[in-house]
Amino acid sequence: MKSKKQLLFSILFVLFICAFLTLNVVxxxxxxxxxxxxxxxxxxxxMILGVIINIVKIVVPLILIITGMIAFSKTIIxxxxxxxTASISLLAKKIIAGLIVFLIPSVLDFTFDxxxxxxxxxxTECTNCLLDTENCTIxxxxxxxxxx
Numbered sequence: 001m002k003s004k005k006q007l008l009f010s011i012l013f014v015l016f017i018c019a020f021l022t023l024n025v026v027x028x029x030x031x032x033x034x035x036x037x038x039x040x041x042x043x044x045x046x047m048i049l050g051v052i053i054n055i056v057k058i059v060v061p062l063i064l065i066i067t068g069m070i071a072f073s074k075t076i077i078x079x080x081x082x083x084x085t086a087s088i089s090l091l092a093k094k095i096i097a098g099l100i101v102f103l104i105p106s107v108l109d110f111t112f113d114x115x116x117x118x119x120x121x122x123x124t125e126c127t128n129c130l131l132d133t134e135n136c137t138i139x140x141x142x143x144x145x146x147x148x
Contacts, residue, residue, distance in 0.1 A: 037126040043138045046129035053105055054133065061098030068094035105131055 036042060068091040075087035112127045129136035 035125075037124070037129075038139070038143045040139050040142055043125060043129045043136060046126050047133050047136045047138070050130045050133040050136070053130070057102055057105060060101045064094040064098040064101075 037046075072087045072091045075083045109127070109131050112131075125137070129138075
């Protein structure tokens with residue numbers, strides 16, 4: 001059990017390092033209105049997170065459903081009727097958990113649209129890079145922080 005926690009910690013640490021290395025310095029004293037999502041490093045970070053979400057969205061439900069089906073088939077093969085109800089409930093819980101993981105991006109998209117609003121364009125590019133990585137556009141250069 002300790003190795004799973006270490007693996008999760010390692011993955012989170014790598015994600016933190018990736019986010020830290022790709023973010024650009026944003027100066028507090030700007031004279032023009034520059035949005036947070038105008039920076040290429042921010043969009044790259046959101047795109048990396050979007051790709052990870054897409055991978056998790058597909059792999060985790062498959063793993064949950066396959067392991068549940070394997071446990072259920074082992075119970076059927078063993079022929080113990082008292083273990084059947086526990087095995088069926090475990091399979092149902094794993095299927096529900098897989099569906100929840102699969103629907104997380106849709107829930108995030110709905111939440112962002114509701115909280116930010118459709119007319120607010122300041123975070124549109126960030127949510128686009130997070131939830132729709134194919135249509136994410138990363139700018140060639142960062143905006144100028146100081147007007148000259």
